[in-house]
Amino acid sequence: MLKRLIKIIIFLSCFIFMIPVTKDIKLKQKIDNIIINKEKSIYRGYIYIPKFDYKNVIKKDKSALDENLVEMTNFSDEIGGSNIVLAGHNNRYVFNKIYYLKNGDEIIITDNSKDYKYVVDKTKYIEVDDYDSLNNKDSLTLITCTNNNQERYIVIAKRV
Amino acid sequence: MKKILRILLIISTVFLIGIKGVSAESVNITQQFVDNVWSFHYRNGSVWTFGNLPYNYANGKLVYCIQPDARITTSSYNVYSDFTMSGYSNDIKRQMELISYYGYKYPGHESLKYYMATQELMWLFSNDESIKWTTGNTDDTPMIDVSYEKNEIQRLINNHNVKPSFAEITYHVDVDQGLTIEDKNRSLDRYNIVSVDKLEYSIEGNKIKIKTPNIGDYNFKLIPKQNYNGTTYIYDNFSTRTQTLASFGKPDLKEYKFMVRVYPRGDIEINKTNEEGEKLSGVEFEILDENNKLQDTLVTEDGYAKSKSLPTGNYIVKEKKELYGYEKDNNEYKVSVTGTGENYIHKTLDIVNKKIKCEITYITTSKEENIDVSFNIYKDGIIVYSGKTKNGKASIELPYGDFIIKEIEVPNGYKLNDKEISFSVNDITCASTLKVDNEKVIMPITSTKRNYCYLLLFLFDIGGLIYVKKTD
Numbered sequence: 265m266l267k268r269l270i271k272i273i274i275f276l277s278c279f280i281f282m283i284p285v286t287k288d289i290k291l292k293q294k295i296d297n298i299i300i301n302k303e304k305s306i307y308r309g310y311i312y313i314p315k316f317d318y319k320n321v322i323k324k325d326k327s328a329l330d331e332n333l334v335e336m337t338n339f340s341d342e343i344g345g346s347n348i349v350l351a352g353h354n355n356r357y358v359f360n361k362i363y364y365l366k367n368g369d370e371i372i373i374t375d376n377s378k379d380y381k382y383v384v385d386k387t388k389y390i391e392v393d394d395y396d397s398l399n400n401k402d403s404l405t406l407i408t409c410t411n412n413n414q415e416r417y418i419v420i421a422k423r424v
Numbered sequence: 425m426k427k428i429l430r431i432l433l434i435i436s437t438v439f440l441i442g443i444k445g446v447s448a449e450s451v452n453i454t455q456q457f458v459d460n461v462w463s464f465h466y467r468n469g470s471v472w473t474f475g476n477l478p479y480n481y482a483n484g485k486l487v488y489c490i491q492p493d494a495r496i497t498t499s500s501y502n503v504y505s506d507f508t509m510s511g512y513s514n515d516i517k518r519q520m521e522l523i524s525y526y527g528y529k530y531p532g533h534e535s536l537k538y539y540m541a542t543q544e545l546m547w548l549f550s551n552d553e554s555i556k557w558t559t560g561n562t563d564d565t566p567m568i569d570v571s572y573e574k575n576e577i578q579r580l581i582n583n584h585n586v587k588p589s590f591a592e593i594t595y596h597v598d599v600d601q602g603l604t605i606e607d608k609n610r611s612l613d614r615y616n617i618v619s620v621d622k623l624e625y626s627i628e629g630n631k632i633k634i635k636t637p638n639i640g641d642y643n644f645k646l647i648p649k650q651n652y653n654g655t656t657y658i659y660d661n662f663s664t665r666t667q668t669l670a671s672f673g674k675p676d677l678k679e680y681k682f683m684v685r686v687y688p689r690g691d692i693e694i695n696k697t698n699e700e701g702e703k704l705s706g707v708e709f710e711i712l713d714e715n716n717k718l719q720d721t722l723v724t725e726d727g728y729a730k731s732k733s734l735p736t737g738n739y740i741v742k743e744k745k746e747l748y749g750y751e752k753d754n755n756e757y758k759v760s761v762t763g764t765g766e767n768y769i770h771k772t773l774d775i776v777n778k779k780i781k782c783e784i785t786y787i788t789t790s791k792e793e794n795i796d797v798s799f800n801i802y803k804d805g806i807i808v809y810s811g812k813t814k815n816g817k818a819s820i821e822l823p824y825g826d827f828i829i830k831e832i833e834v835p836n837g838y839k840l841n842d843k844e845i846s847f848s849v850n851d852i853t854c855a856s857t858l859k860v861d862n863e864k865v866i867m868p869i870t871s872t873k874r875n876y877c878y879l880l881l882f883l884f885d886i887g888g889l890i891y892v893k894k895t896d
Contacts, residue, residue: 267895270888277881284878329868337866338839351868359870395837395865413871 291332291357295321302376308336309343309375311350316361322350322373332357337407338398343375349398349405354417359408362387362419371404371421380404382421389415451482451659453499453669458536464556464563465492465547471563477540480669482659488524490658491668492547498666501659510658510668516549519581521656524672526580531649533573541573546670583611584675588646590632591680598689598735599767603634605682615646615680623684636686639767646680690761690769692731692741696724698750698777703727707777708745714738736762741773749824749850750777779823782854784847786818786829790838790862797862798833822849829858839863 298321299310306325311334312318322343324336331353339347350373352359365371369384382404389410390397397418398405406419455478464474473492480487482501490510507517527533527542544555557568589608597603607630617632619625623642625634634642655673660666692711696704703726711720711731719739722729739759746752753775763769788797794816801809803825811818826848834840841862847853 267892270892274885274888274892277885280881281878329870335868337868338863351870353870392867393837395867398865398867399840407868407870409868409870413869416867416870 288357295319295333299376308341309373310334312372312374313361313365313369314372315365315369318361320352320358329353331355334358343373344378344380346402347400347405348373348403349407351407354408354410359406362406362408363410363417365406365419371406371419373404381424383424384419385422386420387418388420389417392416449503451501451503453487453496453501453659454481454484455479455496456481460559461536461540461568462558462561462565463492463540463544463547464558465552466554466556467551468553474561474563476561477543477557479539482669482671485671486529487659487669487671488520488543488546489667490520490546490549490670492550492552494665494667496667496669498661498664501661501666501669503657503659505655505657507656507658507670509660509662510670512549517656518675520546520549520670521672521675522581522584523577525650525675526577526584529650530577530580533577535573537568537570537573538577540568541570541577544570545574545577580614583609583614586611587678587680588612588615590682591646592682594683594685596685596687597634597636598687598733599636599639600689600733602636603684604631605634606631612646614649616649618645618647620645634684636684637767639686639688639765642684642686644682644684646682648677648679650674651677688736688763688767688769689733690736690763690771691733692739692759692761693770693772694722694724694729694741695772695774696727696729696777697774698779704747704750704777707743707747707750710742710744712740712742714740716740734761736769738762743775747777750779753777780854781821781823782849782856784820784822784849784855785857786813786820787857787859788813788816788818788831788862789859790864795835795838795862797831797835797838797860799829799831802828802830824849824851831860831862834862837865839865 298307306323308322308324310319310321320334322334322336323330324341329335329351334350334352337351338349354360365384365387367384371382371384373380400420402423404421407416410417458477461477462474463477464471480489507514523542523545528539540557547555556563557570558565559568586609588611590605595603595605610630612630620643623634625632652674657671659669694709696707698704705725705727707724709722709729710718713719714737719734720731722731739761741757741759743753757773759771759773761769761771786799788795796813796816798812800807801820809820811820828844828846830844831841839862841860845858847858
């Protein structure tokens with residue numbers, strides 16, 4: 265009886281394991297749909313990191329940080345501004361790969377009509393109250409949490 | 425008896441000489457007749473005599489006929505100094521002297537018509553009622569009109585004792601101002617003007633225009649135009665009936681003088697700046713004289729104004745209209761425009777205006793919290809003030825003008841509000857408040873909760889599979 269119950273659970277768990285795969289597909293579709301339709305409102309544009317062939321939507325609203333999208337915070341509110349800070353969760357959908365960015369790597373952000381190219385200039389860990397590190401003129405700063413939310417990891421890319 | 429007769433003859437001769445005056449010398453009379461000029465003498469309404477006009481000379485000197493009743497019958501005349509021997513009074517003598525003086529020999533009168541007029545005016549002292557001048561020896565020949573010349577001579581005679589109205593007067597005039605003095609008595613034409621101190625002048629009618637390029641005292645003399653020596657004589661030969669002639673000495677002539685005293689002039693220059701030494705334009709000043717009478721109004725241009733040329737004296741300079749944004753200078757500046765030896769005196773006033781200062785309050789917050797920021801104030805792109813708010817507030821004194829205030833540094837954790845705030849300081853906005861709010865910088869929370877459900881499920885699956893395998 266127990267054995268049968270375990271078999272049933274194992275069988276069902278196979279379907280459960282399909283959930284993240286489905287989520288990935290749906291998220292990609294959502295992102296592609298936003299990009300293709302050039303949706304405005306809360307969406308400012310999208311980010312593309314060639315090194316990882318990573319693409320995600322940039323949004324700006326007052327709600328809590330979206331778990332799956334890149335959020336534009338502080339300073340400039342529009343792509344093309346001089347001091348752009350993009351925050352993203354340290355997960356596979358958003359910014360968990362930025363740890364692998366090296367100086368010289370390209371980051372492109374676009375407002376759906378024009379591309380702005382940046383080149384990584386600096387990467388560093390910062391304290392949670394080091395606000396100054398986010399204030400970088402003519403730069404794109406990517407930020408994500410690290411060290412169990414005790415620190416932040418930032419990538420500063422200069423506009424080229 | 426003969427002796428008695430001789431004595432009587434001597435006495436009668438001496439008596440005759442006493443009556444007739446002293447005969448100084450004998451002269452030779454010559455005549456030069458003028459062609460086509462005849463005089464017709466009227467008495468009782470009709471011509472009683474006429475004759476061809478001659479120029480009469482006594483030893484070559486022009487003499488006038490004063491007795492139209494007679495003709496010259498001899499060339500041998502005697503000279504007498506007693507005019508009354510002519511039968512005319514000394515009063516008529518003086519009048520004839522004036523006719524002679526202003527007549528034919530007077531400068532500008534050396535013409536035949538003036539000679540005719542002179543002669544006619546003298547003849548009118550005889551019993552002649554009138555004289556008519558003709559071109560022929562009958563009175564129906566064309567007339568020659570000398571009335572203008574007669575009137576002119578008469579005018580001069582009538583004015584003989586009238587001196588120019590400016591005689592013996594000292595005129596006061598400023599340098600370069602020039603002086604025009606008018607002879608209200610219209611007798612200037614009887615005088616030659618001598619500028620003793622060589623001051624340039626010109627004559628226009630009865631006016632003298634004098635240039636006054638330099639300070640000093642300048643004397644002028646008014647000298648009668650004609651001046652000659654000699655006394656009045658009559659010429660006659662009482663031994664025969666012949667025409668009495670006369671030559672005339674000068675009448676009583678007077679010289680006059682007047683003086684022109686030329687004073688310097690000056691001006692007042694004003695240099696107007698603010699406390700920083702900037703030249704201020706558009707400040708209006710009044711210049712008043714000692715009697716508080718307005719003399720000039722000045723407006724500074726590029727910090728400078730110069731009065732018009734002013735007479736020497738004491739003046740008061742007052743700021744009439746202050747420049748917007750500046751305190752009015754209520755001082756009265758006394759300026760003495762005086763000096764010696766110079767034609768022009770320059771006096772300079774350096775006046776500094778104070779700017780009106782307004783207190784502007786700058787408040788820097790972040791929502792309800794006061795934060796201290798560093799800021800700059802710009803005017804025309806140049807920093808005019810740098811400061812920092814304390815407890816979120818700063819008070820700055822600023823003059824009138826247009827400014828821009830901008831944050832340049834904020835504390836860590838606040839977003840710099842680098843928006844430039846333009847503001848004007850003026851009489852309306854004096855003591856106003858500017859407020860700037862700063863957003864806080866957000867430190868995003870980007871941690872991801874680990875989802876261990878799948879791992880547990882996976883481990884459960886593995887464990888389950890092992891368990892199933894072992895129990896099979």
